[in-house]
Each structure stands twice: as structure tokens, then as C-alpha cells.
Amino acid sequence: MTTTDPGAPAPAVVDGPPSGERRAPVVVMTDVARAAGVSQKTVSRVLNGSAHVRPEVRERVRRAVDELGYRRNAAARALVRGRTHVIGVVGLRSALYGVSQHVMGLERAAQASGYGVVVVSTATGEADEVLRGVERALELGAEGVVLVEPYFDTRALRGPLAGTPVVAAARSAHEGQRAWTVDADQVGGVEEAVEHLVDLGHRCIGHLAGPTTWRSALVRERTWRAAVEARGLAVVEPVRGDWSARSGYEATCELLAREPRGRVTALVAANDHMAVGAMRALAEAGLSVPDDVSLVGFDDVPEAAYLPVPLTTVRQDLALVGERAVASLVELVEGHGRADAGDEPRLDVVPVELRVRSSTGPAPRAAGGGRPPT
Amino acid sequence: MTTTDPGAPAPAVVDGPPSGERRAPVVVMTDVARAAGVSQKTVSRVLNGSAHVRPEVRERVRRAVDELGYRRNAAARALVRGRTHVIGVVGLRSALYGVSQHVMGLERAAQASGYGVVVVSTATGEADEVLRGVERALELGAEGVVLVEPYFDTRALRGPLAGTPVVAAARSAHEGQRAWTVDADQVGGVEEAVEHLVDLGHRCIGHLAGPTTWRSALVRERTWRAAVEARGLAVVEPVRGDWSARSGYEATCELLAREPRGRVTALVAANDHMAVGAMRALAEAGLSVPDDVSLVGFDDVPEAAYLPVPLTTVRQDLALVGERAVASLVELVEGHGRADAGDEPRLDVVPVELRVRSSTGPAPRAAGGGRPPT
DNA sequence: CCTCGCGTTGACTGCGCTGTCAGGACCGTG
DNA sequence: CACGGTCCTGACAGCGCAGTCAACGCGAGG
Incomplete structure (x- = not known):
């Protein structure tokens, strides 16, 4: 592993990795601007769908973008806008049917709301591991986190994590719940x-x-x-x-x-x-x-x-639970200015349905234990 | 949806979203530096595990970080370093057992290699949708992509995507394969x-x-x-x-x-x-x-x-397939300077194993069709 | 004593992008 | 013709961080 792992013991390097390791994107917005004969700011406007750009200029820029294969730098965008439009999913590593169905629902809903998803999996689901997972998601740029942990007590979200937008999904609420929760009934x-x-x-x-x-x-x-x-x-x-x-x-x-x-x-x-x-x-x-x-x-x-x-x-319907969880999280993330964490944690229960098939039938007449019906 | 969705039709806004929408992280490196009585650069050094910081200073900085609940800004780091340390997983939305097992393996391996994972799911797996998914992953900062698509032909990765590090996982190679492939046998x-x-x-x-x-x-x-x-x-x-x-x-x-x-x-x-x-x-x-x-x-x-x-x-063992896929992708991403896309696509086959249980037994003697054994 | 070199630190810069603001072109009106 | 308004465009600054380079302090060696 040659990467400079943050938090790892200090490598014996003077100050940073030797330069030359960096891989700058080949083409940046200025290149497009030059190719289109406009200012870099105008390229930005076109790419952000701003009004007030002449159709002809817009077209020229579009062509230059295509020709150069330009792609916006997510990091720079996020830096200047102060928003990443990314949410984290911190969940127990598990191939259980329910879990994967759930994560699929999460991702689809996030995408529909204009958010990307970073996933961080935990091995055991123990509290401190989950907290590290949340930290990791935040360091990856997540603006909020959906917890898909089967046991985690959200009251552990103290200290610097207290203000983080968190929705706990597919798990039943604790008493004294500290985060919004979505679960099936x-x-x-x-x-x-x-x-x-x-x-x-x-x-x-x-x-x-x-x-x-x-x-x-x-x-x-x-x-x-x-x-x-x-x-x-x-x-x-x-x-x-x-x-x-x-x-x-x-x-x-x-x-x-x-x-x-x-x-x-x-x-x-x-x-x-x-x-x-x-x-x-x-x-x-x-x-x-x-x-x-x-x-x-x-x-x-x-x-x-x-x-x-x-x-x-x-x-x-765990896919639906995932969708609702994302909806709540987006609400938390985007409405962060208003009532803030003032409102009490919300509990969202998704209905379930009994599917009766052949594995259940009338009790055998000569039933042994239990009391006779009243 | 109030977010400015890139590529979406232009909203009727003058130039950008109204300011005030931005949510800057409360505490930045300079704040930590002030609290610790050092320069911002020294904080950077401590956090990156650089040598050449006196233990006492290091300790002071660490304390300030903890007290302020400081967390590094991923966007700024990525911008200045030119690397995001994120890989993308583009896969068909599916709750199939194999798929989720596979993605879990991917994430774990990525985490172990110091990479974050962004997931992008596709609804149908059709070629143009997959290509959009790859674009999306790259726009989210992915340095390379693992494709978990059941049918996609990597020869479609033309044009600006041709140089993208891509590993196709858990699918059998096409003829004329354009990407490295990992699959079970x-x-x-x-x-x-x-x-x-x-x-x-x-x-x-x-x-x-x-x-x-x-x-x-x-x-x-x-x-x-x-x-x-x-x-x-x-x-x-x-x-x-x-x-x-x-x-x-x-x-x-x-x-x-x-x-x-x-x-x-x-x-x-x-x-x-x-x-x-x-x-x-x-x-x-x-x-x-x-x-x-x-x-x-x-x-x-x-x-x-x-x-x-x-x-x-x-x-x-699809979890293993996932791990090997990540290993290959990391190799592609980090070795991008050397032989580049010169080498022919690699094909990595993970062994499988027949588990014989009770559902197979000797052919019934009075077998009807087929030819007698030669 | 001075010099050299090392270990340690900070000022400055710039990554790629978007917000701000100002300026130019062009319209219609007085 | 002057003027205000609208539409379009660009120069500039700065987001938070790490790389560069210079400067400092200090002990060893001459």
C-alpha cells in the first residue's frame, strides 16, 4: 500500500508524498473555455444550466465540452459550494436478503433526490465501530448518514457527532432515541x-x-x-x-x-x-x-x-423503508437551518402484510398442551 | 427538489442558487491552528502523520482537534491532492443473493486498500444506462469503476470513457473485452x-x-x-x-x-x-x-x-471475486503512469467448488430417453 | 568563536470551481 | 439624442487544504 493513509503511523517521508503521484484531471474548465472562445465563468454557467447565456454560445460550449471529454471536478465544486450532495450509508456487512433489498431502495431514492451514496460497512456492528463508520462516511464527504445497523443505540451519537443528520433505518427505535427512525412494522x-x-x-x-x-x-x-x-x-x-x-x-x-x-x-x-x-x-x-x-x-x-x-x-417492503429513510435524511440535511435538532426524533413505521400460504392450517384436534379455548 | 441538478433544464434563477444555501463546515483547520497556537500548515502536518513535528506540538494539535470536533474537508483535500481515493461501483439494482454478497466483498476490500466506495445502481443494465452510470460515478469523484453489470459489453467504453480504469466483475468476458475482468469459474x-x-x-x-x-x-x-x-x-x-x-x-x-x-x-x-x-x-x-x-x-x-x-x-465465492476486482482496480488506478492501457485486458478466474448433497443420486435404472452409455 | 546542517515551523501559493460584481451591448422610451 | 433597463459576459476573489520554500533554533564540528 503506497497511499498515505490518514491517521496511520507516520511514514518516513519528509512532508508529503513525493510529487508526481498526483493525477490531475487532464482537462479543466479553462481548457473548455479556451476551446469555445469564452471565459471560464461562461462555461460554468452553461454547465450549471444558468439562464442568460445566448443559445449560440451555449451550443459552442457544449460542443467544446464533448470534444474535449470534459468532466467537472467534483471536489472543486463541493469545495466552493460547501455542499457535496452525498449521503452515507453505514451498515453491517451482510448478504442477508433484507439488507441488500434495503440498500437498493436507498440508493435509488438518493439518486432520485440528486444525491450520491457512499457506503461504509462495519464488520460487527458494535457501537464504537459504528461511530468510526459514521466518521468515515463524513470524511468521505457525506452530509448525512443512514444507519443500517441492527443494534446500534443512537444515543451513542454524542460529542462532535451530535449534530450530524442521521436516520436509522430498518431497526426498531430505542427508548430515548436520538435519531429519526424508519422501520417496517x-x-x-x-x-x-x-x-x-x-x-x-x-x-x-x-x-x-x-x-x-x-x-x-x-x-x-x-x-x-x-x-x-x-x-x-x-x-x-x-x-x-x-x-x-x-x-x-x-x-x-x-x-x-x-x-x-x-x-x-x-x-x-x-x-x-x-x-x-x-x-x-x-x-x-x-x-x-x-x-x-x-x-x-x-x-x-x-x-x-x-x-x-x-x-x-x-x-x-424494505425497499420502501430505504426510500423513506432517504426522504427523511434529505429533509434533515436540507432543512438544517430551521428548527435544527430541536424537534423530537420522528418514528416512521412502514406497514407490513401477512401473506397466508400453505404452511399454516387448523390446529390438529388432539392438540396436547395449552389451555382449552375460553 | 431545490438542488441545482447538473444537466437538468435551467431553473429560472439568475446565476446560481440563492446564497445562504451553503452549509460550510463549522470548524476548519485554521481554527484548530489558532486553538493550538500553531500555523495551519502544522495542523496539516500532524493530521497527515508527517514526521518533523515535535511530540509536544503534535499532542497540543491533537487535543485541539478533539476539543473542536474538527474533521478534514474531503473536497478540499481531494482538490489539492488531485486524488479522491474513491472508487465507484456501478451495478444492476438487484436484491439477488449473489449480488449483495459481491458488493459487500467489494466494499470491504476497498476500505482495506484505503478507498471509499460510491455506488450507482442502474435499473435495466442497458448499455447507455450503464455508460451514464459510469459518468455519474466519475462525477462523484470515482477514480475508477467496478462494473457489476450482468450483460454490459465493455467495448462500449469508447470516447472519453476509453481511458477510465474499469474492472468488470462477476460476469464472463466478452470476446474483444476492453476491460479487466474478474469472475467465478x-x-x-x-x-x-x-x-x-x-x-x-x-x-x-x-x-x-x-x-x-x-x-x-x-x-x-x-x-x-x-x-x-x-x-x-x-x-x-x-x-x-x-x-x-x-x-x-x-x-x-x-x-x-x-x-x-x-x-x-x-x-x-x-x-x-x-x-x-x-x-x-x-x-x-x-x-x-x-x-x-x-x-x-x-x-x-x-x-x-x-x-x-x-x-x-x-x-x-463472490465476496472473493469482489476483493480481487478491487485489487485489480487499485492496481489500474495507481499504476496509471506506467504501461497505461497498453497491456491487453486481464482475465481473472476465481475457482468454484461443487458441493455434493442429497439432491443428486444414481440415475434410475429404467431411464427412458437418451442413448445407452457407449 | 563561527559555520554547517539538521530538525522544526510558518508564509505563501494554487488546486478547479462558483459567487459577486461590474461592464458592455442592445433595446425601448422620453 | 440621452437615459434607464435588460440581457449577456468576464475579471476577480476565495472555498479549505497540502506543496514549496525559506527561515528559525540549536547542537556538532572546525
Whole structure:
């Protein structure tokens, strides 16, 4: 690595990298001006779509730009205008379906609003790493940041970061939230799933929980517990996984080993991938979905409808969450002059939708555990 | 939208946006210098890790930086140094598993090499749209671009773009390739899959092809055909899908309707999601995997091993492809002074690996079609 | 003692661009 | 013809930073 890494230990160079390393853009605005026979300022006007340039001059400049292959220098523009028109996305490095869908929505919305996107990924999502990621995004010129971190507590945005426009996306709000938040309606989704199962007659509904390092997993778990308790149903202690199909398989095996056969007649998985693993474990145990056990997922991955048993699941439109997050961030960035950080953090909840397919069905008559319906 | 969108029709403003819109960073290097009682240049030296600063002064500057919450202005730095240390990723907007895994690898590698990443997504991947995307990335300050476009022909990089450092990633090379290319070994993967099936005694191996708008789909299809023909086996005309489980389901239904039952004893799907759909279609037709039909996927998505019938598939490490792409791009960007674009385009192939699981098994004895083994 | 050289520091400059402001060309009106 | 107004254009300054070069202080060597 020959680059002068800022913050790195001092290289044994006198003062800077040896000159000659610099790669100045070949052609600058003055070159275009000379070619078009106008002043450099007029070129600037044409390129910025200013009125008050004669069409003929405009045309001449345009031609010169094309001929020379001129491209404006983003750095110089940003420097003089004091704005970069770039936003940052700081997110956990993850190939999860939801995450990528989400980032795509973010980028498209940013582009539509005239912003570029720099991405900074974090390896673990721990607070200090996220803070470094935000710093990095700002150093790359971001005017604001969308956080796509599953657990980060925005109250950690203290000190010099306190004034930074930040929107937390696709994660449920903390109490004492310090940033605007956009998320899908996790609570509503789980409640709807439980309601659906109860309507089908299930009285003992288990849960395959997601990792505790994801707030949304905790919210789903808490909501499941509350929904089950509110109906006076038995609470089977959930088994925890890590979103993966493997973990869903293992968790289900563990649950089946622990609970008497026939007691749990329905399972709510924290996401679709875990539900896939659960299906396999249930099949291996000789249990049929949905005749013996009903199964609900979360996410509605595209293949959910085409699994051997099409999966009932909660659809969340994470691309839309991304769009809304960008909209909020742009509002924060551009309205920075007015009420500033005075307003309390906003919470934007995007609706979800239960997709009922074949993996859920009526509870088996000879259901074991739970109390009889009231 | 109040921003002055470059290239947009001229707003009815006299010359530029009304001043007052600018948001200058609160604290600049001179402020730090004043607080630390040194010159601005010395602050610059400390922040760039230059030698020849007394430890005591260095410490004073560091403290002032922390106290004021100072952050260097990326635009000014880029302007004066002539380098942005940013690379662009221009890619098709897609939530496909492979794509996101790939971009994560890219970002991590870029960060490790001291580069930031700006992403620009394209909606369709058509050539002129991709070219605009590249332009956009360059206008955002990218010094080079990684193309993650499934079909783009790099020969279109003519004119002012001809000299741009570009690496095409995760797509198979065109003939007459104009850019360095990094890709997983599509050909080897399909060949290995066919070989595996032939070893198991299959004599009629069908293919569920991917969309023609993806070069990798075409390569997989071509390779499958060549491998089958080379062994003198029957070629069953493939059915085409679009990577989705739905399309895999529909393609398989179509194939089953078209071919006499028992003729095709093995299917190579263009990716794992299509294989999932195929499984469902086969099950609905009363065919068992792998007893009646063997099935091979491509990608090795994490849940492949936990499907009801664990899927035999070709694992490609797209994160690694991303890393190698960045490595190549950095080489191009930093070595721009030497051989320039003189060297012929490089082709970097990352090995793949066949993961044999339960979805493939010996060909049924009473296989219908195909020719007897020679 | 002076000189030399090194380590350390700061004044100045300019990167490429846009905002400001002033000036010229041209129109219509009094 | 003079005058004000409108439209168009260019000279100039300066955004925040790093490179250049000169100057300072100080210890070693002559």
C-alpha cells in the first residue's frame, strides 16, 4: 500500500508524498473555455444550466465540452459550494436478503433526490465501530448518514457527532432515541401472525428467535411473547438462532427434543430462512407442515411461495423503508437551518402484510398442551 | 427538489442558487491552528502523520482537534491532492443473493486498500444506462469503476470513457473485452456439475436456463450444452427462467409437460433459487428428488444445505471475486503512469467448488430417453 | 568563536470551481 | 439624442487544504 493513509503511523517521508503521484484531471474548465472562445465563468454557467447565456454560445460550449471529454471536478465544486450532495450509508456487512433489498431502495431514492451514496460497512456492528463508520462516511464527504445497523443505540451519537443528520433505518427505535427512525412494522407483523394462528385454533405457539444482536429480533420475540400471554396461552421458551437456515434447523430440533410431542402446534420463525431450516427439522421428525405443525416466517423472500410447502410469512417492503429513510435524511440535511435538532426524533413505521400460504392450517384436534379455548 | 441538478433544464434563477444555501463546515483547520497556537500548515502536518513535528506540538494539535470536533474537508483535500481515493461501483439494482454478497466483498476490500466506495445502481443494465452510470460515478469523484453489470459489453467504453480504469466483475468476458475482468469459474462449475451427474449414470440431463440478459446465464447454458454434446448425450432444449424460484417452478412444469416422463433424469438449474422452484414442481408431479430426478443448483445460498432435500450446488465465492476486482482496480488506478492501457485486458478466474448433497443420486435404472452409455 | 546542517515551523501559493460584481451591448422610451 | 433597463459576459476573489520554500533554533564540528 503506497497511499498515505490518514491517521496511520507516520511514514518516513519528509512532508508529503513525493510529487508526481498526483493525477490531475487532464482537462479543466479553462481548457473548455479556451476551446469555445469564452471565459471560464461562461462555461460554468452553461454547465450549471444558468439562464442568460445566448443559445449560440451555449451550443459552442457544449460542443467544446464533448470534444474535449470534459468532466467537472467534483471536489472543486463541493469545495466552493460547501455542499457535496452525498449521503452515507453505514451498515453491517451482510448478504442477508433484507439488507441488500434495503440498500437498493436507498440508493435509488438518493439518486432520485440528486444525491450520491457512499457506503461504509462495519464488520460487527458494535457501537464504537459504528461511530468510526459514521466518521468515515463524513470524511468521505457525506452530509448525512443512514444507519443500517441492527443494534446500534443512537444515543451513542454524542460529542462532535451530535449534530450530524442521521436516520436509522430498518431497526426498531430505542427508548430515548436520538435519531429519526424508519422501520417496517415489526410489532404489527408478529401480532398479525399470532392472531392468524390463534384464529386457526392453535393454543401453543412456539417461537424461533433471531440473534440478540439484532434489535428487530428482540422486538419480534417480545411481541410474540406479549401476544401469546395476552391471550392466556402457554409460553414455550423460544430457542434462538442467527437468521440462518442452519440455525432454524438446529433450533427446531432442540425445541422438538425439549417439548412433548404434539404440544407445540405452531411455530413463528424470526425470518424465512430460519423457517426453511425448521421445515426440514419437522420433516425429519416425521411431522407434517401444516397438518401437525403450522409455520410462519418473516420477510417474504421471493422463494417463500415456491418452497415444497409454500410459506405463510410477513411481507415487509424494505425497499420502501430505504426510500423513506432517504426522504427523511434529505429533509434533515436540507432543512438544517430551521428548527435544527430541536424537534423530537420522528418514528416512521412502514406497514407490513401477512401473506397466508400453505404452511399454516387448523390446529390438529388432539392438540396436547395449552389451555382449552375460553 | 431545490438542488441545482447538473444537466437538468435551467431553473429560472439568475446565476446560481440563492446564497445562504451553503452549509460550510463549522470548524476548519485554521481554527484548530489558532486553538493550538500553531500555523495551519502544522495542523496539516500532524493530521497527515508527517514526521518533523515535535511530540509536544503534535499532542497540543491533537487535543485541539478533539476539543473542536474538527474533521478534514474531503473536497478540499481531494482538490489539492488531485486524488479522491474513491472508487465507484456501478451495478444492476438487484436484491439477488449473489449480488449483495459481491458488493459487500467489494466494499470491504476497498476500505482495506484505503478507498471509499460510491455506488450507482442502474435499473435495466442497458448499455447507455450503464455508460451514464459510469459518468455519474466519475462525477462523484470515482477514480475508477467496478462494473457489476450482468450483460454490459465493455467495448462500449469508447470516447472519453476509453481511458477510465474499469474492472468488470462477476460476469464472463466478452470476446474483444476492453476491460479487466474478474469472475467465478462459471465454465468449470457447470462442467463439474455435468460430470458429477454423468458419473452417477445420468444420460439425459436437462437445463433450467437463466435470463438471456445475464451473460453468466448464457455461459452456463452454453457450457451445459457443450458438456452434454461432448459426451454424446441427448440435448433436451432448455427452458428459460429469470433466476427466481417462481420461474424455476414454471420452467420445470413446462419441461415436464413437454418431455416424456422418465426421459430427463437430471436437471442443472442456473441458480439455487430456480432449483428451489424446480423441487416444488417435481414434487407436485409426483417425482422424487433424487430418486426420479437429480437436481443441481448454482451459488450455494446458505439455505441450500437445509432445504427439505439438501441441494447439490456449485459454490462460488463472490465476496472473493469482489476483493480481487478491487485489487485489480487499485492496481489500474495507481499504476496509471506506467504501461497505461497498453497491456491487453486481464482475465481473472476465481475457482468454484461443487458441493455434493442429497439432491443428486444414481440415475434410475429404467431411464427412458437418451442413448445407452457407449 | 563561527559555520554547517539538521530538525522544526510558518508564509505563501494554487488546486478547479462558483459567487459577486461590474461592464458592455442592445433595446425601448422620453 | 440621452437615459434607464435588460440581457449577456468576464475579471476577480476565495472555498479549505497540502506543496514549496525559506527561515528559525540549536547542537556538532572546525
